[in-house]
Amino acid sequence: MYENVTVVGATGAVGRIALKLLAERNFPFKTIKFLSSARSAGSKITFKGQTYTVEEMRPESFQAGDLVIASTPDEAAKEFCPWAVERGAVVVDESGYWRMNPKVPLVIPEVNPEAVDKHEGIISSPNCSTTQMVVAIKPLHDAARVKRVVVSTYQATSGAGVAGQDDLDKGTRAAIENAAYKYQTFKHPIAFNLIPQIGSPKHEGYTSEEMKMVWETQKIMGDDSIQVCPTCVRVPVTNCHSESILVETEKKLTAAQARELFTSFPGITVIDDLPAGAYPMPKECDGHDDVFIGRIREDISSPAGIAFWCVSDNLRKGAATNAVQIAELLIRRKPVARV
Amino acid sequence: MYENVTVVGATGAVGRIALKLLAERNFPFKTIKFLSSARSAGSKITFKGQTYTVEEMRPESFQAGDLVIASTPDEAAKEFCPWAVERGAVVVDESGYWRMNPKVPLVIPEVNPEAVDKHEGIISSPNCSTTQMVVAIKPLHDAARVKRVVVSTYQATSGAGVAGQDDLDKGTRAAIENAAYKYQTFKHPIAFNLIPQIGSPKHEGYTSEEMKMVWETQKIMGDDSIQVCPTCVRVPVTNCHSESILVETEKKLTAAQARELFTSFPGITVIDDLPAGAYPMPKECDGHDDVFIGRIREDISSPAGIAFWCVSDNLRKGAATNAVQIAELLIRRKPVARV
Numbered sequence: 078m079y080e081n082v083t084v085v086g087a088t089g090a091v092g093r094i095a096l097k098l099l100a101e102r103n104f105p106f107k108t109i110k111f112l113s114s115a116r117s118a119g120s121k122i123t124f125k126g127q128t129y130t131v132e133e134m135r136p137e138s139f140q141a142g143d144l145v146i147a148s149t150p151d152e153a154a155k156e157f158c159p160w161a162v163e164r165g166a167v168v169v170d171e172s173g174y175w176r177m178n179p180k181v182p183l184v185i186p187e188v189n190p191e192a193v194d195k196h197e198g199i200i201s202s203p204n205c206s207t208t209q210m211v212v213a214i215k216p217l218h219d220a221a222r223v224k225r226v227v228v229s230t231y232q233a234t235s236g237a238g239v240a241g242q243d244d245l246d247k248g249t250r251a252a253i254e255n256a257a258y259k260y261q262t263f264k265h266p267i268a269f270n271l272i273p274q275i276g277s278p279k280h281e282g283y284t285s286e287e288m289k290m291v292w293e294t295q296k297i298m299g300d301d302s303i304q305v306c307p308t309c310v311r312v313p314v315t316n317c318h319s320e321s322i323l324v325e326t327e328k329k330l331t332a333a334q335a336r337e338l339f340t341s342f343p344g345i346t347v348i349d350d351l352p353a354g355a356y357p358m359p360k361e362c363d364g365h366d367d368v369f370i371g372r373i374r375e376d377i378s379s380p381a382g383i384a385f386w387c388v389s390d391n392l393r394k395g396a397a398t399n400a401v402q403i404a405e406l407l408i409r410r411k412p413v414a415r416v
Numbered sequence: 417m418y419e420n421v422t423v424v425g426a427t428g429a430v431g432r433i434a435l436k437l438l439a440e441r442n443f444p445f446k447t448i449k450f451l452s453s454a455r456s457a458g459s460k461i462t463f464k465g466q467t468y469t470v471e472e473m474r475p476e477s478f479q480a481g482d483l484v485i486a487s488t489p490d491e492a493a494k495e496f497c498p499w500a501v502e503r504g505a506v507v508v509d510e511s512g513y514w515r516m517n518p519k520v521p522l523v524i525p526e527v528n529p530e531a532v533d534k535h536e537g538i539i540s541s542p543n544c545s546t547t548q549m550v551v552a553i554k555p556l557h558d559a560a561r562v563k564r565v566v567v568s569t570y571q572a573t574s575g576a577g578v579a580g581q582d583d584l585d586k587g588t589r590a591a592i593e594n595a596a597y598k599y600q601t602f603k604h605p606i607a608f609n610l611i612p613q614i615g616s617p618k619h620e621g622y623t624s625e626e627m628k629m630v631w632e633t634q635k636i637m638g639d640d641s642i643q644v645c646p647t648c649v650r651v652p653v654t655n656c657h658s659e660s661i662l663v664e665t666e667k668k669l670t671a672a673q674a675r676e677l678f679t680s681f682p683g684i685t686v687i688d689d690l691p692a693g694a695y696p697m698p699k700e701c702d703g704h705d706d707v708f709i710g711r712i713r714e715d716i717s718s719p720a721g722i723a724f725w726c727v728s729d730n731l732r733k734g735a736a737t738n739a740v741q742i743a744e745l746l747i748r749r750k751p752v753a754r755v
Binding site for chain 1: 564565566568570584585588589592603604605608609610611612613617619620621622623630643644645647649651652653654658660662671690691693695696697698699710711712713714715716717718721723725727
């Protein structure tokens with residue numbers, strides 16, 4: 078079980094990081110193969126010194142007991158995940174398509190590891206902006222019960238894939254030369270600009286990205302009473318999402334208590350010394366797997382709240398790292414009978 | 417009274433815009449002169465087709481009845497404002513130094529015009545990030561009483577002056593070429609990065625910029641019960657500050673009511689059509705005098721709240737425009753006896 082590993086979407090922005098992680102973490106496997114849509118099939122991938130040819134994904138690409146780590150657009154995940162499940166493979170899926178399906182566990186290993194046991198062939202990894210926020214609020218929730226979260230995001234262009242990063246790079250070069258550039262991925266110029274929309278209109282004036290931060294948080298935390306008011310904004314940063322988070326808790330926490338709770342939680346690194354100018358910033362968190370937290374302070378506008386600043390590599394903990402951690406968790410825990 | 421206009425700090429980022437505005441708005445004056453510190457004295461300024469030499473500011477530069485519009489660092493304002501006041505001039509001051517002084521009115525003409533009448537020689541214009549937020553919350557306050565504001569800012573480098581804009585430009589060019597660049601104004605790289613600190617540590621983990629948004633808001637609104645939780649972040653945008661704002665009100669407002677209140681308020685332009693991808697963005701608000709509002713929606717995390725996105729040209733409404741508007745207001749209203 079799980080000795081044969083299949084990586085789907087290895088040529089994308091997240092897939093490339095997933096490959097690095099599988100090598101870095103010495104992920105156990107007997108065989109490994111790489112699948113993609115017809116468009117990328119045939120391209121070559123080097124993994125641990127060997128060259129592999131990416132194969133086109135078909136129903137028969139999947140076999141019983143395979144461990145599939147997938148990073149594809151929603152539409153692809155909708156199609157191929159049932160192929161894998163029908164044949165008895167288990168998919169760790171990074172797309173948004175299956176996340177809110179009641180039969181699919183939505184897992185962050187530091188937060189709700191037990192949820193993986195209930196899978197029926199698909200385990201979803203949450204949206205990047207949700208994952209880092211939920212890792213951050215979990216220790217506060219355990220200690221003081223989180224009632225409400227107000228979050229404003231500062232999201233990097235890598236969240237829109239390789240093409241998004243490319244758009245920022247080319248758009249910035251053009252802006253500096255006062256030249257024209259037609260953006261491919263973004264609806265509006267992103268160089269030296271901000272776009273206060275990520276995803277499409279979804280619910281009462283909130284975007285799909287924003288509602289992921291509401292619904293996925295409630296599902297992962299297993300608590301629908303947690304209220305979230307999100308604003309998601311694209312910023313001209315290449316990689317790493319940042320979030321300004323205000324958490325209201327049932328029980329009052331001091332800043333010192335919150336700092337201690339963050340510090341002792343796995344997967345969180347605290348950088349918090351304002352007088353020394355020390356706090357997490359995207360450039361410094363790039364390439365790291367942790368969720369970084371700083372600017373920890375008591376909310377001065379409510380009786381029991383903690384405000385803080387949270388940065389994480391959205392391609393790593395926000396996607397690839399979390400998926401690989403789910404796969405590792407799956408291997409560590411006793412395989413469960415499939416329903 | 418007020419026929420002799422003195423512009424202090426005309427060579428700075430805000431001063432340059434103030435000059436443009438005085439010309440554009442055909443600001444009334446009989447004589448005009450330009451003052452600066454010794455460092456910039458002697459430089460030439462062209463205003464309405466005439467060339468002026470910037471003079472070094474001294475106590476005797478000011479005379480009774482002069483109208484002074486000043487944009488200088490706090491330390492300069494601390495020194496020269498008393499010189500002007502002692503000699504009977506009236507200063508509209510954009511620095512932070514006098515704002516919280518109980519004898520100094522802190523004025524946004526659309527919000528608290530009556531406050532100018534109580535001046536004793538100095539009238540302060542608020543901090544840029546405060547001004548656009550207070551313009552935005554005022555119509556909601558009048559209709560439904562604002563109890564609390566949670567705000568995260570996305571502040572442009574022009575807020576740190578000409579040198580700040582220059583740092584972003586040079587830092588970005590260097591980053592693109594993978595070259596080194598030593599930042600002059602910012603403590604950390606700002607190109608493709610975010611700095612979650614503006615100002616210095618001030619109060620319980622909040623920065624001076626953040627506390628301006630708390631204390632100045634309460635003073636302008638004349639209501640110390642308004643609670644504000646701010647997070648101020650520098651972003652790689654050249655000009656225009658953006659803010660993600662959540663307002664909790666005593667009386668419930670619908671999104672439609674809030675939109676109508678914003679639309680009818682002077683100085684606010686609403687751009688709000690998410691399905692069409694229409695909302696304010698820094699690039700488009702640059703060079704305009706209004707406060708722009710979009711993404712208006714009901715807070716889904718509290719019983720009575722409005723969330724919205726607010727962008728304004730920080731050198732204009734956030735500084736120069738507001739100061740010139742205060743000066744215009746001063747001229748319109750009957751001069752008051754000096755205490």
